[in-house]
Amino acid sequence: xxxxxxxxxxxxxxxxxxxxxxxxxxxxxxxxxxxxxxxxxxxxxxxxxxxxxxxxxxxxxxxxxxxxxxxxxxxxxxxxxxxxxxxxxxxxxxxxxxxxxxxxxxxxxxxxxxxxxxxxxxxxxxxxxxxxxxxxxxxxxxxxxxxxxxxxxxxxxxxxxxxxxxxxxxxxxxxxxxxxxxxxxxxxxxxxxxxxxxxxxxxxxxxxxxxxxxxxxxxxxxxxxxxxxxxxxxxxxxxxxxxxxxxxxxxxxxxxxxxxxxxxxxxxxxxxxxxxxxxxxxxxxxxxxxxxxxxxxxxxxxxxxxxxxxxxxxxxxxxxxxxxxxxxxxxxxxxxxxxxxxxxxxxxxxxxxxxxxxxxxxxxxxxxxxxxxxxxxxxxxxxxxxxxxxxxxxxxxxxxxxxxxxxxxxxxxxxxxxxxxxxxxxxxxxxxxxxxxxxxxxxxxxxxxxxxxxxxxxxxxxxxxxxxxxxxxxxxxxxxxxxxxxxxxx
Ligand code: HEM
Numbered sequence: 001x002x003x004x005x006x007x008x009x010x011x012x013x014x015x016x017x018x019x020x021x022x023x024x025x026x027x028x029x030x031x032x033x034x035x036x037x038x039x040x041x042x043x044x045x046x047x048x049x050x051x052x053x054x055x056x057x058x059x060x061x062x063x064x065x066x067x068x069x070x071x072x073x074x075x076x077x078x079x080x081x082x083x084x085x086x087x088x089x090x091x092x093x094x095x096x097x098x099x100x101x102x103x104x105x106x107x108x109x110x111x112x113x114x115x116x117x118x119x120x121x122x123x124x125x126x127x128x129x130x131x132x133x134x135x136x137x138x139x140x141x142x143x144x145x146x147x148x149x150x151x152x153x154x155x156x157x158x159x160x161x162x163x164x165x166x167x168x169x170x171x172x173x174x175x176x177x178x179x180x181x182x183x184x185x186x187x188x189x190x191x192x193x194x195x196x197x198x199x200x201x202x203x204x205x206x207x208x209x210x211x212x213x214x215x216x217x218x219x220x221x222x223x224x225x226x227x228x229x230x231x232x233x234x235x236x237x238x239x240x241x242x243x244x245x246x247x248x249x250x251x252x253x254x255x256x257x258x259x260x261x262x263x264x265x266x267x268x269x270x271x272x273x274x275x276x277x278x279x280x281x282x283x284x285x286x287x288x289x290x291x292x293x294x295x296x297x298x299x300x301x302x303x304x305x306x307x308x309x310x311x312x313x314x315x316x317x318x319x320x321x322x323x324x325x326x327x328x329x330x331x332x333x334x335x336x337x338x339x340x341x342x343x344x345x346x347x348x349x350x351x352x353x354x355x356x357x358x359x360x361x362x363x364x365x366x367x368x369x370x371x372x373x374x375x376x377x378x379x380x381x382x383x384x385x386x387x388x389x390x391x392x393x394x395x396x397x398x399x400x401x402x403x404x405x406x407x408x409x410x411x412x413x414x415x416x417x418x419x420x421x422x423x424x425x426x427x428x429x430x431x432x433x434x435x436x437x438x439x440x441x442x443x444x445x446x447x448x449x450x451x452x453x454x455x456x457x458x459x460x461x462x463x464x465x466x467x468x469x470x471x472x473x474x475x476x477x478x479x480x481x482x483x484x485x486x487x488x489x490x
Pocket of ligand 1 (some may be wrong): 286423
């Protein structure tokens with residue numbers, strides 16, 4: 001291994017030495033969130049682990065991560081040039097490509113303002129207060145009908161398959177003003193293949209660190225490339241139709257809005273996002289928007305059937321504060337602290353995004369007294385923070401109450417802020433507000449009407465499959481029954 005020159009007064013990064021050529025790849029293994037959390041107990045919050053011959057900086061501990069991503073945000077905001085990421089959106093993704101300069105910033109701002117305009121914007125339809133509410137409520141109505149139909153026909157179902165279409169329809173409505181049926185093959189062939197993406201694009205995939213593996217062209221690599229290509233073509237067709245029908249006076253969705261905004265220069269950076277690159281931004285929003293939220297909802301439904309008493313408490317809270325006469329709204333969030341605490345506990349306990357997208361250092365820097373060179377790949381271990389015994393009492397227990405104040409009536413803001421799922425700082429998720437709103441609206445709308453369970457005698461396997469987002473093994477044994485909620489208390 002090369003030895004780095006460490007400037008005087010600074011410490012060398014600690015970590016396992018590893019074997020020649022493969023480094024610590026075997027110890028990191030198939031569940032890096034677990035193995036790297038274990039290793040951090042030995043080497044600390046700032047450690048260096050060789051994957052192949054590449055040294056990777058692994059950050060743990062909430063305070064250390066805040067120091068790096070917030071207070072020293074500029075030093076840690078880069079993205080590494082990894083093999084897998086070069087295949088996402090033809091290497092032009094705002095989220096995954098190595099660019100973190102002015103062009104990235106201009107594109108990120110464009111995405112943020114497009115999301116603000118089309119998700120949080122008030123709905124022209126007076127029955128809902130925001131477009132997001134309108135889209136979710138329409139999708140839940142169809143989803144609920146579909147699940148009840150499947151129950152009549154087959155008495156059980158696998159939830160991911162249905163959730164993913166509903167969630168994809170919400171982001172699709174926002175992005176392109178379009179929705180698809182539950183049997184639409186064009187959409188299904190993409191959204192049902194997202195596991196291939198998640199596994200390949202995960203932090204620590206040996207392909208990214210051992211060049212020889214890149215030449216072997218494994219089946220999973222072939223499938224990953226095909227998935228990305230198919231996804232891009234699907235979006236290119238939609239974006240093309242938008243170009244053809246574009247009119248400045250009729251901006252109805254994010255794609256039109258991006259086309260419109262891309263024609264103006266950003267006031268501060270004077271950078272214009274070329275119109276040909278719009279499809280890559282749509283790719284980022286649609287890709288990040290359907291898979292993460294669907295995963296969050298599948299985990300939520302699974303916890304609800306594993307802990308039926310928690311499901312009952314959420315339904316009582318909905319009955320008391322919303323009733324059955326009207327649909328849940330985003331403004332109800334403050335009325336349903338237990339439901340909010342449940343969602344927060346799902347994020348913490350599942351930590352289904354165990355590492356953020358990999359970062360890299362943009363210059364030589366120092367963290368906690370350790371010298372860190374420029375261009376070093378950085379893994380941010382969110383899973384470790386969410387299971388850290390020094391932050392959480394009995395971290396492996398699933399207890400929504402840990403997010404409530406002592407009287408149980410309000411959310412405990414301090415506890416909520418310790419959960420790490422959306423990253424922090426300059427690369428923090430741009431869809432967080434939408435994602436949180438969407439998960440809340442989907443869950444409350446579904447639970448207002450339906451009770452979820454698993455077939456008697458079936459034990460749900462809660463072991464996640466490692467990936468960029470971690471998923472549960474699909475379970476075919478879910479069931480729903482219609483509820484007849486009580487009227488709200490007079
Ligand atoms: C980035 C989490 C939903 C758009 C990220 C990152 C995380 C994350 C951990 C990486 C942060 C980093 O690298 O430090 C989540 C979770 C979601 C969710 C847990 C749902 C529960 C969404 C949605 C959208 C979205 C709904 C869009 C509508 C993005 C984009 C980035 C990103 C564009 C890249 C930002 C950049 O590189 O500058 N998200 N996300 N996400 N997310 Fe999300």
